[in-house]
Amino acid sequence: MTALVINTIIGSGIFGVPSELTRLLGRASPLAFLFAALAMAVIMLCMAEVASQFSEPGGPYLYVRSAFGRLLGAQVGWFHLLAMIGSGAASAALFTDYCSGFLPIPAHGGLRVPLLSIVIIIPVVANYLGVRAGASFASLLTVAKLLPLALLIGFGLLRFSRHLELLSLSDIASPTRASWLTALLLLVFTYGGFEDALVPTGEVKQPRYTVPLALIFGVLSCAVVYMLVQFVTVATIGTTTTDRPLAETASALMKGGGIIITIGVLISTYGTLSGCVLNCPRLMCSLSSQGDFPRFLGTLHLRFNTPTRAIVLYALLVWVLASSGTFVWAVTLSGGSAILIYAGTSAALIRLRHQNPKADALRIPFGIALSVLGIALALSSLAQLGSRQALLMSITALIASANWWWAKRRELQKPSQAVGTSASN
Secondary structure: HHHHHHHOOOHHHHHHHHHHHHHHHHHHHHHHHHHHHHHHHHHHHHHHHOOOOOOOOOOOOHHHHHHOOOHHHHHHHHHHHHHHHHHHHHHHHHHHHOOOOOOOOOOOOOOHHHHHHHHHHHHHHHHOOHHHHHHHHHHHHHHHHHHHHHHHHHHHHHHHHHOOOOOOOOOOOOOOOHHHHHHHHHHHOOOOOHHHHHHHHOOOHHHHHHHHHHHHHHHHHHHHHHHHHHHHHHHOOOOOOOOOHHHHHHHHHHHOHHHHHHHHHHHHHHHHHHHHHHHHHHHHHHHHHHHOOOHHOOOOOOOOOOOOOHHHHHHHHHHHHHHHOOOOHHHHHHHHHHHHHHHHHHHHHHHHHHHHHOOOOOOOHHHHHHHHHHHHHHHHHOOOHHHHHHHHHHHHHHHHHHHHHHHHHHHHHHHHHHHHHHHOO
């Protein structure tokens, strides 16, 4: 579970973010990862308490639905679903594009589609055969994606540990307040994704204890890795900005470092795809089991006990979007989706404490205060969204509302159908 949390957080973003951070904050940029980790810790702790009260799959959708009802639950479910579909398609497309640099396959053309199909089929088969196989595959990729970063950090610390230059107050004070806020907002999204790991909790042993610990250790591990990567990058190539900061840093520290980092990007994007294949079908299954999606998506395989129909449907959607390149609109939703998920789950803490004051669950200290702070952080991030994201979010909200209306009508028709059947009998 901890590996799954790390896998959902560390994606391809870490391979490009260091350059933008250096541009904004200079030598003080490693501290931004620490401050952002503290901000995310507020939301993560709220999620840990809320998640400890559930043993069914669904994640934030289920939490918000249980706390505030079907309408708001449907909103969170749809935003989360589309974000994961877009993330899976983007990861598959990016992996295929990077493969074209190693293999004699054009980035665009007839051979790209078969390669894309193979890329998607492998994690689909692993998850089709069982959650243990899917989780083991994701864990393997998590270790593999950390190895290039560990090499980079190890060589960097070995080179610079003997002549470290401590940060001065001028390094911290020279960036403007706007630069610090922009950097923190960027990093909040870089730390995002751990909410995806909460979706398959119905297939986790002792979720009330496992999930909170996995969240804490996973986010803490990512914070350490991020800070050390940024430190090594700034110490190696200075405050100059570049499109490939980690590749240039690795090339300066070790022979063949650029190739190692490129392989790291491949593994990282594939790890993200495998995590999406594990998580998203479970969200579809949860929506189905709660009556918000068609029933066939909630059907489990008799032998493997996996939501096979939802897995196949998700794979087809990812394949179509990745092949056609129409996933960009779904990726654009990811930032706004994360904000709504964080705000909704933080608010659910207050509601659930009121509903179940004696629940057998984790109770974090100062939980109400942290919940209010988490909502404030999420809403402040919402103000930074662009007009295109706002438009796509409005369209998604309308789709979710239509889904809610359909589910409500179907539920209301059940008693009348039951009465009709009884009368005819």
